[in-house]
Each structure stands twice: as structure tokens, then as C-alpha cells.
Amino acid sequence: MKKTLFDKVWDAHVVETVPDGPQILYIDQHLIHEVTSPQAFAELDERGIPLARPDRTVATADHNVPTIDQHLTIKDALSRKQVEMLTQNCTKRGVTLYGLGHQYQGIVHVMAPELGITQPGMTMVCGDSHTSTHGAFGTIAFGIGTSQVAQVFASQCLLLNKPKKMRITVNGRLNDNVLPKDVILYIIARLGTNSGTGYFVEYAGEVFENMTMEGRMTVCNMSIEMGARGGMIAPDATTFAYVKGREFAPKGEKWQKKVAHWQTLPTDDGAEFDMEHEFDAADILPMITYGTNPGMGIKINGRIPEMNDASFDKALQYMGLEKGQSLINHPINYVFIGSCTNSRIEDFRMAASQIKGKQKAKNVTALIVPGSQQVAKQIKEEGLQEVFEEAGFEIRQSGCSACLGMNEDKIPAGEYCVSTSNRNFEGRQGPGARTFLASPLVAALTAVEGKIVDVTEMELV
Amino acid sequence: MEKFKTLTSRAVPLPIENVDTDQIIPARFLKATHKIGFGENLFRDWRYQKDGTPNKKFVLNDATYEGSILVAGENFGCGSSREHAAWALADYGFKVVVSSYFADIFRGNALNNGILPIKIDEEKLQRLLKHISENPNATLHIDLENQRLALGDIGLDERFDIDAYKKMCLINGYDDIDFLISKKDVIKTFEAQNH
Ligand code: SF4
Numbered sequence: 001m002k003k004t005l006f007d008k009v010w011d012a013h014v015v016e017t018v019p020d021g022p023q024i025l026y027i028d029q030h031l032i033h034e035v036t037s038p039q040a041f042a043e044l045d046e047r048g049i050p051l052a053r054p055d056r057t058v059a060t061a062d063h064n065v066p067t068i069d070q071h072l073t074i075k076d077a078l079s080r081k082q083v084e085m086l087t088q089n090c091t092k093r094g095v096t097l098y099g100l101g102h103q104y105q106g107i108v109h110v111m112a113p114e115l116g117i118t119q120p121g122m123t124m125v126c127g128d129s130h131t132s133t134h135g136a137f138g139t140i141a142f143g144i145g146t147s148q149v150a151q152v153f154a155s156q157c158l159l160l161n162k163p164k165k166m167r168i169t170v171n172g173r174l175n176d177n178v179l180p181k182d183v184i185l186y187i188i189a190r191l192g193t194n195s196g197t198g199y200f201v202e203y204a205g206e207v208f209e210n211m212t213m214e215g216r217m218t219v220c221n222m223s224i225e226m227g228a229r230g231g232m233i234a235p236d237a238t239t240f241a242y243v244k245g246r247e248f249a250p251k252g253e254k255w256q257k258k259v260a261h262w263q264t265l266p267t268d269d270g271a272e273f274d275m276e277h278e279f280d281a282a283d284i285l286p287m288i289t290y291g292t293n294p295g296m297g298i299k300i301n302g303r304i305p306e307m308n309d310a311s312f313d314k315a316l317q318y319m320g321l322e323k324g325q326s327l328i329n330h331p332i333n334y335v336f337i338g339s340c341t342n343s344r345i346e347d348f349r350m351a352a353s354q355i356k357g358k359q360k361a362k363n364v365t366a367l368i369v370p371g372s373q374q375v376a377k378q379i380k381e382e383g384l385q386e387v388f389e390e391a392g393f394e395i396r397q398s399g400c401s402a403c404l405g406m407n408e409d410k411i412p413a414g415e416y417c418v419s420t421s422n423r424n425f426e427g428r429q430g431p432g433a434r435t436f437l438a439s440p441l442v443a444a445l446t447a448v449e450g451k452i453v454d455v456t457e458m459e460l461v
Numbered sequence: 462m463e464k465f466k467t468l469t470s471r472a473v474p475l476p477i478e479n480v481d482t483d484q485i486i487p488a489r490f491l492k493a494t495h496k497i498g499f500g501e502n503l504f505r506d507w508r509y510q511k512d513g514t515p516n517k518k519f520v521l522n523d524a525t526y527e528g529s530i531l532v533a534g535e536n537f538g539c540g541s542s543r544e545h546a547a548w549a550l551a552d553y554g555f556k557v558v559v560s561s562y563f564a565d566i567f568r569g570n571a572l573n574n575g576i577l578p579i580k581i582d583e584e585k586l587q588r589l590l591k592h593i594s595e596n597p598n599a600t601l602h603i604d605l606e607n608q609r610l611a612l613g614d615i616g617l618d619e620r621f622d623i624d625a626y627k628k629m630c631l632i633n634g635y636d637d638i639d640f641l642i643s644k645k646d647v648i649k650t651f652e653a654q655n656h
Contacts, residue, residue: 015651016644021626024644026651038494039548049642064492078492085494129542145544145566147573147637155641157648159626197565406488425540427488 002271005234006165006200009140009265013123015157022159028122029056030152031108032095034086035063035406036127040149041089052156054094058117061086061099062107063128064406067369067396070100079407106372106398109133109340113217114374116246120235120262125152130340130422131230132223136216137243138235138265140200143224163229164274166199167267170207172281177455179350180215181342181420181439183207184222185287189297191277196228199275202267203233207281213242214346221341222422225294234266286455288327288418289437291315292426300442301328301454318426319434320414327436327452331363332416335447336429338369338396339403339421342440345378347420351444352384353461360392361450367409368393369401393447405430418446462575464634468556468603471528473520474594480533481540482567486549488541499545500552521553525597529556532590535583536560538567547574557603559610561586572627573636579603579610579621588615605631 003011015024030053032040037059044051051057064079074080083100090097098104104111109130112118120138125131127149134141144158151158168187201223208216216233223231240259243249250258285299292315298304304316306323316323337343337351348368360366368388370376376398379385388395402409403421405428411417413432420443424435436452441460445453490502507519515522531550537560538546547570550558556576561583563571571578581589592615593599602611605628611618623631630636641648 012655016647018626021624024641024648026648026655028656035491039496039544042495043638047638082492082494143542145542145570145573147544147570151637151641154638155645155648156652157641157644159637159641404488406491425483427483 002268004165004167004267004271004273005138005202005232005265006140007271009121009123009138010162012121013140018159022161024157025123025160026157027056027125027152029058029112029117029124030156031112031124031126031131032057032059032149033063033108033126033128034061034065034082036146036149037089038082038085039146040127040153041085041093043150044093044153047154049154051093051095051153056156057095057153058112059086059090059095059097059099060105060108060111062105062398063400063404065100065399066407067399067401067409070397076407103373106370106374107340107343107400109217109221110343110371110375113137113213114246114372116243116249119243119249119258120239121265125158129224130221132228133217133221133340135220135223135230135232136213137239138232138262140230140232142230163200164198166196166201166228166275166277167273168201168203169205169276169278170203170281170284171205171278172207174207174281175285177286177441177458177460178284179286179439179441180211180218182287183284184219185289185294185297185437186284187279188222188226188295189287190279191226191295193225193293193295194227196223196226199228201228201231202273203231204267208233209236212346213238214344217344218341222294225422235262236266286439286442288442288452289424289435290319290321290327292318292424294422294424294437296424297437298327299456300438300452301326301456328454330416330452332418332436332446332451333363333365334411334415334417335364335366335443336369336402336411336417336419336421337440337443338367338371338401339419340371340400341422342420343369343371343375345375345382347440348375348379348384349382351440352387354441354444355391355393355448356387356461358391358448360447363450364447366393366447367396367402369396369409370398372398391448402429404428405433411435418443418452462634462636465556465575465577465605465631467605468529469600470530470556471526471598472530472532472559472593472601473526473528474590475520475531475533476590476594478534479536479539482538482543482546483540485538485546486543491543491545496548497552499549500554503549503553527597529554530559530601530603531555531557532559532586532593534560535562535586537563538571539564542566542570544570544574547571547576551576559586559589572631575631577603577605577623577631581610581619581621585617585619589617
């Protein structure tokens, strides 16, 4: 039978099918963080059972950590307790932890790929919905709830019903100034935030084939924003080149064997999907969102649609925007470049290239939050730090930061923020905060201009 | 997990649609490291006014209504996947939620925490909501074995769907962890062959 990439990886991990019930899926790699793991560890304690595979579990502290003075004790008592619990639990259960101050600490979805923990053909889970990021490697990766974290702890398996399969194909050549973030914002705007419910997505076509791994991660990261469990891209030479030589990547003969296996994973010609969508790269322009879900996006030089719907009105009211309005020249006081969607070195290179020799606008507070300590180090080594600092940007230490506003990094009520993160929900970046999601390019130029600018036809430096 | 076979209880009406998990338990309460205690903050921003005093108009603050069954409008549990929403409902004492549609992840989380989500069609849900709102003493009867939800007063006796495996789990007070642990040997064999 002809199989899709998703089928091949899924089927290879089915331990057993429960009659009239779900399948037992084996999980190769489990990533954990401080917010969704404590209750799962407690579950092991209450039942008096061991952690099945500490060697397949890796932890980091990212969601709830400060991005200033990470070497000091965390000020917020509850956050401190969560982070301390993670340390205690990992020590007790023999789990590798890249905690605060560790050279590998970072947002879980930035840390694992850059260490070569994420590899093609794997099944990976984490108690965080943006685990879909790792699908960029041809991995089945998805977010799970805390009970499921406990299931994986207890058995290294999950009970699941196999999702349906969707393929999204984008062929052609991307327009100038269109980044991977624009591609995924475009797809979500076209399909809607519920279009992926019940599906696992495969992104196919020239646009994704020509993307870097960082770009593919940005795309897969936001699969969940159309409701899909996850998204994946077939592994190819780009994938192998990225993984090769990384800390936990297979080496020597093992590497050869793995690559030979990974090459068998792409979808067979003629394999069937439950749903297919196709788009033309030429139709995609730089994007920005205007509302309170990631599907409420427009081409940056477009206008907010005129729709008559109560929830649409409510969203615009929250955002303080009008139907039919253009966002160009809209004043912005906050810019956030970070989050598991866009906090990799490529994103900061892009931002820095546009900022170099310029100053941020006076009204703007611009935050640069690297996805990991490793990215932070690269920012320094490549001289990007000076570029940002000279332009008046604030460089923080790594973590989720203003993506979810769980720590002190919040956008004040009523303020507008152009953010490279993935969710523009009401209050996501802080109570009353108003978020415009966009690419690092749009974010960087907004910081310089103090307002949203049309990057569509700009000649970039 | 507690075993669940039948339940006879009064019900609390919540005729609001699209109740998302941020309303069930706001994000600022997610810093806790235990599952218990979330009930206190269930529907926090509806239950309490900005100054922290109870909002008398909200149904949970209305002593007329009581019971371990919550009857809510369509699309209950949408939004963030936080399992804290299910913990909050369970901790508060709800054992059943009735609605005409449940968000996928919430339904799974509920079942994993011993809460039975019962889906009935919209027209019947409206009748049910109306009746319990007007007759706070009405009692519902739920029979999981036979998959039935009944409210004699209005001649309601509905069959509801539940996945056979999940039903077995609830009836035996089993959860996925117990089940997976019982499969230890099969999993070991799989590991040995594949990894
Ligand atoms: S950066 Fe944001 S979306 Fe990503 S893992 Fe952290 S909180 Fe979640």
C-alpha cells in the first residue's frame, strides 16, 4: 500500500491496537518543562511507579523564567517553586535537565532541534501545543496534556486514535520579502483556525523544499493554530545537513544507517490524503494579523475585511481597530522578536540586517529574546548584539517571555505590539495587550519606524 | 480514579456557548504544582468581581442551584489545551458535563480525570437547560453502563455515545496509565525489537 510520510512514521510506532479502541503509540523522545510537568511527576509519586525511560526524557525551564538576571534567585515565589520542583523531580528521576544558567537552556522547541535531539522519523511529545515545531524534521511531534505527560512517564507510550491526513502544497517562487512566517500566516488566514481539527498536516511543494530548517520550523510551529495536531515536512538533504554533527545526532556508521532509513520516509507517489489544499506562492505577500486569533490575518498592505459577525466585532473592539482599515502607518509602541516561532539565529540575522546602523523609534520598546542560550551566544559571536544594542533594542536572556506573558515580560494593557510569536489571543501578551503577529522582518522595520510599514515592495539592504 | 456507574444528581445550568478553558480557569492560576485546589478558581472571572467579592448573579454563587452535573452551552472547553480546566471542574465537584458539543482536547482531558462529557443534540440541550433553570430541584439520572441520560419530568431519556475503551475505563475506575502499565510486557517487547 502507498503510504504518506505520516503513515510511515506512525505505523512504525504502533505497539498494539486496542480492540474497539485507541492505539498504543510508542514515543521516542519526551520533552518536558516546568509548567506542565509537576502534576505528572506527582502522579508517579502517588502511584509509586518509576519513570519508564529517563534516558528518553529531556527537560528545560523556559515558560515561566525571568529573562533578566537568570543567575539570581527567581523573584516570583510561584515561578521559583515551579522551577525548583522541576530541578528536584529531574534529579530524583534521573532526567537530564538544561535548567537556568545551563549552556543548553532554552525554549524547548528551540533547544531540542539545535542539539540534534530532534531527528527524522521519530515520535516526539511535550506538554506544550507548539511541539508541532519538530515536524520540520519529518518527525511526528505534537503537544499533550499533563495526564498524557504522566502516561509517557509511566510507559513511554500514549493511547491515541490515528488522526486523519491533510496535505498542503505550495508551489512556485515566493515574492520578495516574504518569509516562512508569512507563508504560514497566509495558510491559516486562508483555511481558518479550525480547518486542521482532527488532522495531521504534511506541507509539500517547492516552497517548503527550498526553505531552510529554521523556516520549516516556523511553519510547522504554527500548525496548531489551524487546529491541526501537528505538521510535518519530508526530510531531505537540507534536514540531514542540519542534523549532522549536532551534539546528540548519530555519528559514524550509525549516521549512514539512519540517513538511509530517513530517505525512505517521504510520502510515496500516489499515497492518499483525507484532505488536500493547494496554494500558489505568487499569491503570498508579507502578512500581519489584525484580530484576536492567528487566522485573522491580511496582506500587510491590505485592509481589514468587512464582516458582520458578533465575534468579529468583539475582536476588532478589543484591538481598537475598524473594519476596512489599513494597518500601514499604525503607530506601535512595542516590538517583540522571540518565541519558539521566530527566535532562532536566522530570525535575528534577518532582523539585524534591517536594523544595522539605524535607531529604533523613540516611542518603541523593542525586546530581543533569543530562543536559547546557544542562540544568545551566536548573537554575540556574530556581532549582532552590537547592532541591536546600538539601535536601542533590549536583549534579554532566553525563554518564552512575552509570548505568553507568564513572567514579568508583559505588554501593558491597551498597547500595540508587533510580535513574532504565534498567538494574538486576548490578553496573551498581558491583560489588555493588543498583538499583531508578523515576521521578524516586519517586526524589525516596525521598531525602526515606530509604526507598521509596507515591506511588500521595499528594497532591502 | 473513582469508579463511575450511575449518577443521580441535581444540575447546574450554564447557558453560555463557547466556554473556553481560559474562562474555566484563567492562565494566571496555572502556576500551581498540584492538581487539587483549582476548584476555588473555577470560572474565576465570572464568579468574582474585580474587587474579589462574589458576583451574586453567577450561577455558582446562587444557592438555588447545586449538584455534580454541569449543563452548558455548545462548544464547551474550547481554546487552550490546559488540563487544569478539567482539574478545576473535578476539584469543584462536577462529575458530568452535558453540552451539545465539546472541544476535542477538553473531552479527552475530562475523561482522563473521571469527568463524563455527555453530548446531546442542541434542541434537547435547550429543553434541559430551560427545565433545570426553572426547576432547580429537578434530578437527572445518568447510567453509564447503558449510556443513558434521563430527566423524567420532561420525558427525556437519551442515549449518548462514548468510546468503548473509555467507558470500560470509567466503569472500572481505570485510567490510561493503569491500562498502559498493564501492557508493560508488550511495550518492552516492542522496544527490544525496534530500538
Ligand atoms: S515560546 Fe510561546 S508558544 Fe513557544 S513554547 Fe514558549 S509559550 Fe509556548
